[in-house]
Amino acid sequence: MNAAVALLGDLEANSSRVAIEEGCGISGGGGEAWTYGEIRQLSLVYADAISSLGVKEEPGAELGPRVGFLLDPGAEYVSVLLACWWRKSVAFPIGNG
Numbered sequence: 001m002n003a004a005v006a007l008l009g010d011l012e013a014n015s016s017r018v019a020i021e022e023g024c025g026i027s028g029g030g031g032e033a034w035t036y037g038e039i040r041q042l043s044l045v046y047a048d049a050i051s052s053l054g055v056k057e058e059p060g061a062e063l064g065p066r067v068g069f070l071l072d073p074g075a076e077y078v079s080v081l082l083a084c085w086w087r088k089s090v091a092f093p094i095g096n097g
Contacts, residue, residue, distance in 0.1 A: 008086065011040040022074045034075040039082070042075065046083035057088045068092040 011019075015037025023031025055065050067089045071077040077093070084091035 003085065005086070007082065008040055008043065011036040011043075015040065020075050020078065032075075039075060039079055042079040043082035043086065046080050047086045050083055050087050050089065055087060055089055064088040064090050066090045066092045068094050070094045 015035060017036050018033045019036045019039050020034040021031050022034070050067060055067060057064050064087070067080075067084045067087075069077075069080050069092070071080060071093070081091050081093070
C-alpha cells in the first residue's frame with residue numbers, strides 16, 4: 001500500500017480536528033486554522049493538478065518523477081507534499097532563503 005493512501009485515510013478519519021494553525025506565532029495573533037479534512041481535500045486538488053501537468057509514474061523506474069515546489073511552511077506546503085506522495089512522485093521542496 002502507498003503510504004500516502006494510508007495517511008490520507010488517517011486525515012479523513014480525523015477530518016474535523018485542527019491540523020495546522022498559520023500565523024499564530026509568538027505575538028499570539030489570530031491566524032487561519034486548517035483541519036485534517038481541509039488538508040486532505042487540498043492535497044487531492046494538488047494531486048489532480050500534478051497529474052494534469054503530465055507527471056506520471058514511469059514503469060520500472062526506481063524513483064518516481066521529481067516535483068519541485070517553492071512554498072512557505074504551512075497548509076499548502078503540507079498539501080503539495082502529500083499530493084506528490086499520492087502520485088508516487090519525489091517531492092523536491094526548493095528553499096527560499
